[in-house]
Amino acid sequence: MNRIRLLSEQVANQIAAGEVVERPASVVKELVENSLDAGAQRLTVEIQAGGRSLIRVTDDGQGMSRDDALLCLERHATSKIRLAEDLSAIATMGFRGEALPSIASVSRFVLTTRERDGDTAEGTQIIINGGKILEVKAAGGATGTSVEVRSLFFNLPARRKFLRSEETEFAHIQHYLTLAALAYPQVAFSLVKDGRLIWQLAAVSSNPDPASQLAALLERIRAVEGGDQKLLPVDFSVELAEPALIEDADQPSSILHPPSSSSTFRVWGFMGAPGVSRSTREDQHLFVNRRPVENRGLNFALLEGYHTALMKGRFPVCCLFLEIDPAAVDVNIHPAKREVKFHQESQVRRLTAQAIRETLLRFHAGAARKEILASAVPQHPPPEPVEPSPSLPFTHTPAAPALSTPTARAASQTIASWPARTPVELIPPLHPPATEPSHTQPATRNTSPTPSPATSAAAVPLLKVPLRLVGVIGRLYVVLESDRGLVLLDQHAAHERILFEQMLNRLEQQGAAFSQKLLLPETVELSVRDAHFLREQLPMLTRLGVGLSEFGERTFLLDALPPFVKVSDARRFVLELVDELKAAGQEVNSLRLGEHTIAKTVCRHAVKANDPLTGPELENLVEDLRHCAMPYTCPHGRPTLIEMNYRELEKKFGRSQ
Numbered sequence: 001m002n003r004i005r006l007l008s009e010q011v012a013n014q015i016a017a018g019e020v021v022e023r024p025a026s027v028v029k030e031l032v033e034n035s036l037d038a039g040a041q042r043l044t045v046e047i048q049a050g051g052r053s054l055i056r057v058t059d060d061g062q063g064m065s066r067d068d069a070l071l072c073l074e075r076h077a078t079s080k081i082r083l084a085e086d087l088s089a090i091a092t093m094g095f096r097g098e099a100l101p102s103i104a105s106v107s108r109f110v111l112t113t114r115e116r117d118g119d120t121a122e123g124t125q126i127i128i129n130g131g132k133i134l135e136v137k138a139a140g141g142a143t144g145t146s147v148e149v150r151s152l153f154f155n156l157p158a159r160r161k162f163l164r165s166e167e168t169e170f171a172h173i174q175h176y177l178t179l180a181a182l183a184y185p186q187v188a189f190s191l192v193k194d195g196r197l198i199w200q201l202a203a204v205s206s207n208p209d210p211a212s213q214l215a216a217l218l219e220r221i222r223a224v225e226g227g228d229q230k231l232l233p234v235d236f237s238v239e240l241a242e243p244a245l246i247e248d249a250d251q252p253s254s255i256l257h258p259p260s261s262s263s264t265f266r267v268w269g270f271m272g273a274p275g276v277s278r279s280t281r282e283d284q285h286l287f288v289n290r291r292p293v294e295n296r297g298l299n300f301a302l303l304e305g306y307h308t309a310l311m312k313g314r315f316p317v318c319c320l321f322l323e324i325d326p327a328a329v330d331v332n333i334h335p336a337k338r339e340v341k342f343h344q345e346s347q348v349r350r351l352t353a354q355a356i357r358e359t360l361l362r363f364h365a366g367a368a369r370k371e372i373l374a375s376a377v378p379q380h381p382p383p384e385p386v387e388p389s390p391s392l393p394f395t396h397t398p399a400a401p402a403l404s405t406p407t408a409r410a411a412s413q414t415i416a417s418w419p420a421r422t423p424v425e426l427i428p429p430l431h432p433p434a435t436e437p438s439h440t441q442p443a444t445r446n447t448s449p450t451p452s453p454a455t456s457a458a459a460v461p462l463l464k465v466p467l468r469l470v471g472v473i474g475r476l477y478v479v480l481e482s483d484r485g486l487v488l489l490d491q492h493a494a495h496e497r498i499l500f501e502q503m504l505n506r507l508e509q510q511g512a513a514f515s516q517k518l519l520l521p522e523t524v525e526l527s528v529r530d531a532h533f534l535r536e537q538l539p540m541l542t543r544l545g546v547g548l549s550e551f552g553e554r555t556f557l558l559d560a561l562p563p564f565v566k567v568s569d570a571r572r573f574v575l576e577l578v579d580e581l582k583a584a585g586q587e588v589n590s591l592r593l594g595e596h597t598i599a600k601t602v603c604r605h606a607v608k609a610n611d612p613l614t615g616p617e618l619e620n621l622v623e624d625l626r627h628c629a630m631p632y633t634c635p636h637g638r639p640t641l642i643e644m645n646y647r648e649l650e651k652k653f654g655r656s657q
């Protein structure tokens with residue numbers, strides 16, 4: 001008996017819908033992508049009951065002719081690719097030709113469209129019910145396309161049952177729209193929820209100039225996400241001289257698409273300054289060729305790039321765009337096109353991490369792109385120029401790249417120093433705070449959107465402005481004053497950062513960090529697995545000053561430590577090293593990261609700097625911190641300095657709204 005039969009078109013579409021249309025947000029995603037692919041400048045999304053009863057996406061894109069409108073509802077009908085090889089270099093959001101027929105097969109669907117450059121002024125309307133065309137008629141209306149999806153999954157009760165609450169479904173929709181809005185600042189977006197306009201994002205004009213793109217993106221970020229987190233502009237690009245290697249030699253695309261001899265890899269956008277992070281990846285937005293993506297490799301690249309600027313268990317806040325030769329990415333690996341695969345995954349990862357790291361270093365070195373931040377917030381008065389003032393103990397350090405070599409350091413030592421004669425406790429306040437901030441804050445500020453204090457603070461990094469010591473509180477926090485307001489320094493965090501960088505610098509220059517023999521070596525017994533793991537790390541540990549040697553099957557002898565380290569429980573210390581290294585090893589297998597991990601762990605055991613430090617010692621601490629490459633966080637990502645500017649103080653004291 002023959003059992004196999006071909007499925008009807010309608011059933012096939014419903015099966016495809018199972019993959020593509022998971023929930024109302026997937027419908028919104030497909031429709032919005034189509035509108036963006038059609039060159040829309042303005043997009044309106046209307047939602048009722050979390051998308052269960054209505055999803056309508058209206059655009060002013062190029063529209064479709066009557067024939068195209070009918071054809072686009074057929075399975076595998078697309079205007080975006082023609083041949084199999086086109087799949088290897090996709091430049092549009094869509095390409096599968098599956099979305100519209102799938103959505104139409106599981107809803108009551110109305111497509112209304114009018115061609116922008118068509119011969120007739122007439123548009124077309126097609127009404128479909130659960131995949132069956134009910135009516136095709138002429139329609140008036142503006143050029144562009146509107147797709148209305150009602151009663152989603154009405155003919156798939158099982159699917160409908162799985163929909164979550166209206167609020168949850170709406171949250172998914174809004175999340176996707178946030179991503180689309182971030183990727184297309186030049187497109188205006190409106191979102192209407194149950195008849196109420198809840199989002200209206202004006203189009204942000206920009207030109208192809210990178211600075212203009214960044215400014216437009218920042219404006220859009222502030223518009224969709226609000227908030228005033230301190231963000232750093234990222235703009236990193238490299239020419240990849242190596243042709244985009246196609247690793248899978250069986251792929252015909254490698255023959256059909258001879259890789260171009262060079263291509264540009266670019267990472268641009270914004271990322272949180274040190275200290276800005278979240279406990280989830282929620283504010284981590286990554287795009288590859290403007291497509292929002294999820295990619296584990298990129299997640300790790302971010303963590304690797306931030307490394308010591310991020311606290312454990314925290315995630316970066318960012319909105320980053322990767323631009324890469326489309327032939328070097330595969331977007332056809334996920335039915336909803338959420339994931340991508342890079343042909344040269346490790347290279348992309350490495351370069352992305354480098355982009356992050358260089359941005360952080362630039363920020364720490366004071367060369368942050370203040371022009372962009374300033375131009376993106378035009379209404380804001382520029383921060384007061386900070387002149388080196390003779391009355392200030394610290395003079396302005398020129399915005400030179402971070403000095404890390406001892407010779408460079410010695411040379412710079414003359415630039416800034418804390419006059420030893422200044423009695424620490426007795427310096428009168430430099431500026432009466434009540435009058436000083438008032439002239440930096442013009443009266444117009446209430447009428448113009450004021451940017452965050454953090455944004456303006458990012459313009460001139462804290463350690464580039466003169467700082468004056470006021471005192472120490474709680475034997476830990478050093479109170480300093482700058483022209484901008486109050487600064488608190490965590491003595492221990494600062495100390496850790498300094499030691500961390502000194503250790504790594506010495507390692508780099510001399511091949512080994514300082515080490516001191518212990519008077520009483522200690523033995524440490526580990527489990528078989530940990531012992532095996534540790535054995536492999538011994539040479540690296542030794543280079544970093546941690547003298548560990550094998551002392552039996554599972555026993556090790558700890559007989560040396562960096563001079564500033566004190567360990568009360570040797571076993572716990574060694575286990576901590578093992579755990580940290582294991583955690584780092586899973587994520588990135590680079591030797592440098594291993595070294596950094598060791599240094600970071602070791603510095604946690606730096607003798608706590610809670611003893612009262614004298615003026616000159618504090619002086620040195622701040623000075624040493626100024627010479628760090630990444631002074632604003634300790635190696636574990638905690639801040640070393642906290643600034644509260646006069647505006648924030650004024651706010652707290654109720655002197656301003």
Ligand code: ADP
Nearest residue numbers: 034038072078079094095096097098099100145
């Ligand atoms: P895909 O986007 O993968 O090509 P879809 O099923 O989403 O497949 O759409 C099929 C085709 O319909 C598209 O290739 C496009 O030509 C056309 N189309 C869909 N939506 C729009 C729209 N909003 N404006 C203009 N053309 C559209």
Ligand code: MG
Nearest residue numbers: 030034094099
């Ligand atoms: Mg599509």
